[in-house]
């Protein structure tokens with residue numbers, strides 16, 4: 001079997017165009033505030049991409065570049081100001097923060113109504129309860145890819161490798177919400193291969209090149225590679241041994257061009273949702 005490619009780049013472009021049309025139809029232009037603290041090179045690229053996505057979607061972008069020595073208090077003051085601003089529907093603080101800043105109080109300071117990453121405990125609790133207001137961008141992007149290809153997790157065995165709050169845990173909950181039977185694996189899982197071989201839908205979100213090899217994948221499985229690693233040649237790659245696994249899987253996401261563009265599109269979708277929620281209040 002040679003897998004069909006789940007083309008995140010194409011789907012993200014389609015979604016962004018729909019978002020642009022919906023945003024233009026609102027009474028007020030939606031607005032997203034993006035805060036970057038420090039000069040992490042990868043984070044700078046991510047923020048630049050977000051600014052571009054906003055421009056593509058007709059969303060106002062308020063980008064803040066704070067110096068690496070910004071204090072916790074200064075950051076919290078800015079978030080407080082943005083929470084109160086009428087022209088800001090969504091707030092995103094680019095992670096990771098410099099080591100001297102505490103992540104949790106910063107993420108909890110963002111109003112749950114403007115929490116575009118859905119990291120606030122209220123939004124995480126809603127995801128757990130099954131009535132999400134905003135969904136974390138990466139797992140939500142994976143669900144969109146599945147929906148677009150007509151892949152229904154209901155009744156399927158879904159194996160999620162990785163249990164971070166950002167990807168693995170919410171991924172498992174979204175699959176469960178759609179009636180998948182979900183197994184979550186992590187660094188203490190002793191029999192990763194056996195677990196993966198049971199998967200009808202396998203999602204890997206670890207960050208280790210070639211963690212998932214063809215002998216760990218059942219014939220016809222759907223394989224989603226969330227990871228973004230650099231290989232020895234400096235090329236972007238995921239967790240999955242793509243060429244070999246594509247021979248066994250029914251569907252597979254490439255890296256790049258799979259989950260990454262969907263994560264970006266879902267941030268725009270969450271901003272639109274936030275703007276609509278405020279318009280309807």
Ligand code: NAP
Nearest residue numbers: 138162163164167186187205206207226227228259260263
């Ligand atoms: P993370 O916080 O480092 O979590 C990694 C998870 O992998 C942890 O739960 C860890 O288990 C587990 N793990 C580590 N080694 C393992 C092993 N040998 N076998 C099984 N599980 C193992 O990372 P993250 O933030 O979730 O991100 C994961 C990957 O996705 C990274 O490559 C990141 O760059 C990528 N990512 C991509 C996007 C996108 O848009 N495409 C978005 C976010 C993240 P423990 O909990 O036991 O330590």
